[in-house]
Amino acid sequence: xxxxxxxxxxxxxxxxxxxxxxxxxxxxxxxxxxxxxxxxxxxxxxxxxxxxxxxxxxxxxxxxxxxxxxxxxxxxxxxxxxxxxxxxxxxxxxxxxxxxxxxxxxxxxxxxxxxx
Amino acid sequence: xxxxxxxxxxxxxxxxxxxxxxxxxxxxxxxxxxxxxxxxxxxxxxxxxxxxxxxxxxxxxxxxxxxxxxxxxxxxxxxxxxxxxxxxxxxxxxxxxxxxxxxxxxxxxxxxx
Numbered sequence: 001x002x003x004x005x006x007x008x009x010x011x012x013x014x015x016x017x018x019x020x021x022x023x024x025x026x027x028x029x030x031x032x033x034x035x036x037x038x039x040x041x042x043x044x045x046x047x048x049x050x051x052x053x054x055x056x057x058x059x060x061x062x063x064x065x066x067x068x069x070x071x072x073x074x075x076x077x078x079x080x081x082x083x084x085x086x087x088x089x090x091x092x093x094x095x096x097x098x099x100x101x102x103x104x105x106x107x108x109x110x111x112x113x114x115x116x
Numbered sequence: 117x118x119x120x121x122x123x124x125x126x127x128x129x130x131x132x133x134x135x136x137x138x139x140x141x142x143x144x145x146x147x148x149x150x151x152x153x154x155x156x157x158x159x160x161x162x163x164x165x166x167x168x169x170x171x172x173x174x175x176x177x178x179x180x181x182x183x184x185x186x187x188x189x190x191x192x193x194x195x196x197x198x199x200x201x202x203x204x205x206x207x208x209x210x211x212x213x214x215x216x217x218x219x220x221x222x223x224x225x226x227x228x229x
Binding site: 044103 | 159
């Protein structure tokens, strides 16, 4: 079965320290992978995406993620957390739809809290 | 460009009532979709469309109806509202494939009493 798993429902880090949000996927083919961010009471915004080009993907606001096929992982990192990074983060993977195109499946989300 | 717009922003319904959540985009995107967001469950796909006249079910389609008569609009209809449909609903759009960046609307918060 194709799926996506976010390993931590809640992560807390101190301002200025590194951030690691973990995501594993299961797919029978090489999917596209995304990270989206949702700030409180807002819609979702794309942080970055992997679509079979470079395995290290750089996104907005200093975030990056590395696609590791052997580990079926796509973890999100940032070297130094900022207060404005407090939000919910979703790992997203594409699955094949009935029409043969790809549709998105969301992980359950990781809430990131930044400690001053 | 207004992007993806959703109306209303908030709605309270009684069990058994019907209503339509509106979604429109002005980016000429072919792919549009509806999600519901519930605590601890991420976003779950309700219905999606790959172009005018073409729709398909997502992960949780029961109790919802969609149609796509134009490229711009993708309304979501609740046929007979139930408390289990209390949720935040997001509409999204993108160019032909979902591997393209999805643009999300601001959401509709629906409460069914």
